[in-house]
Amino acid sequence: MSEPLLRPGNGNCGGCGMSSAFQFLGRAREERPIQVVIPASCAAVAVGQFPYSAMGAPTILTTFGSAAAVATGMSHAGRLNGEGTRVVCWAGDGGTYDIGMASLSGAAERNEDILYVCYDNEIYGNTGGQRSSATPHGAATSNTLRGKVEQKKDILGIMAAHRIPYAASVSLAHPEDAIRKMRRALDLQGFRFLHVLAPCPTGWKSEPALGIELVRLAVRSGLFPVVEVVDGRRTTINVEPDFSEEALELYLSLQRRFQKSEIGAADLRPDIERHWRDLRARSGRIVPADREG
């Protein structure tokens, strides 16, 4: 596709991971016609001010908690008229993990023909960086100044538990895996869910140029597992982390949002290990692929 999905002149910050994710999807779609549904989020601001549009696809902005419901109506209207348009929800973590959870769960349970992408920058970016169920343990936010004490919700596990045809996590530091998953998700029928870790220099208080590197560190350390789950049952681990202490410490120290809580690698390690034990059991591989004789 010659035209980018997110055009020049959009309102995103420099180094925005969501911008990169948009361009990944733009590449993945090739000639496939798509319509985009954006609930209240940074993306809603990014796409520009009336009467201009920074979007290279037909787009509707919805209320905060309604993306999956509005997409449901669009998807049925398209099907009734024999159109092959893919309806894509493009929602932030707030619109997905929290206020949008009921409509998201409902649409997933009905197996609506929708691709739902959550670009997760782990902050309520549009409203100014408040705590959410996507905020990671130890990150300071504008309304939890000393850092969040609870763990982040396992959104991929929740969505896979709906037994939808396809649920996958996407790393912007692994573009081949990312584009392959986006294509697969675009071409499948029924409810598909993609979870993208989207670095946010503004919210993470990190260097804009380091976004992709931070995602790589999150993957290497095991903090952000890159996996895909088919029909809620078959789990495949796509990228094997090295679980290095160095990667985790570096990930935390390169973002000032983790400073106040003084959280360190040792504090996060037990949760990461527990999560990976579950993932290995679900994937049927108790031992990492590269350590198998």
Added chain:
Amino acid sequence: MSTSFGQLLSANHAAALGATLAARANRTGRGFVSGVYPITPSTECMELLCNQEIEKGRVVRVESEHSAMGVCIGGAASGARTFTTSSSNGIAFMAENMVAAALLRLPVVMVAANRTLGPPWNIWADHGDTLMLRDAGWIQLYCADNQEVLDSVLCAYRLAEDRRILLPALVCQEAFVLSHTMARTLVPTQEQVDRFLPPLDLPGRLGGTARIVGGLTAPHATEVHRAQHHEAMGRFFGVYREVQDRFEEVFGRRPADPVVPYRADDADVLVVSMGTIGSTVERAVDAAREKGIRLGGLRVRTFRPFPAELLAAAFRGRGRIAVVDRNVSLGFGGVLWGEARGLADPGAVVQGYMIGIGGGDVRPEHVLAIAEDLSSREAAGPPVLLEAGA
């Protein structure tokens, strides 16, 4: 199925059949998409709709009222005809997306089975649920019988989809008084409805063109959008007359006017109301007239847009006007009273009464007591909240 004698139908079923006929009439257009969620007393409307065969139509059983309207927004933005129904707290939960549907100028049609808001939980009628959305930018029609509900649903599509209007429309019918009460109702044929309702052709619908629906606006663009929305409301009454004419041509009966008078021309005391209390007022007027008391009735059928000019004309020369509300704007009084009281002649006594809250059974004797109270007043006082009882 349909005969000239009609069928015995509840208002919920009349509404569902009206929506089904309108849905099928768009089979040559972009079809029909509906999101529905149950709540007493609108549930049976949704259930009947779900059990209809609709060519090129889809009714999605969603997980909440909020999403029901979300589905209608998505369907309508893609050019499909849409419908939903709800009541009371369901409408309150749906409200955010109702506002969105209006501001997106989508011609969604909805039927409300009016039920009082809770807690405490009470499933019976008053108008508090839909009047809460007075300023939400929807057309609001209030019905007095089951035939009017069915006819209003068909008219609502024609009005909502008219390019001079393009607004969502809410048809209101009271819990149980209409929603569950069977009455003889004429159900038109599909061929008639096809003639009355042309396929929806929504300008600016989502298609293949890269454009944004509902993007960000700055203050001035918002001022312009609100002005256009308000102007569309202002064109309603002119378009409504055309819709009445066309309806009469096709179906052989004329839908009621926005304001329906009953023996009002020579009335010493005029009783103004909305919904089914309007038909109770008619019974009271007949009883009073037999005793030589010149009572008259005025039923407000179109509440949004507000028929201020029509009401002012009907109030001319009337010295005593009782406005009877089946709602309480807490800390103020009746909503209809608040809007109508400034339209009477100078010196006229306009008194507000609120009755039938939470389903209190309003009977002709209540209306007669109100007329008597008003006749004894020298001047209007604060609005009076009456108890109708079970």
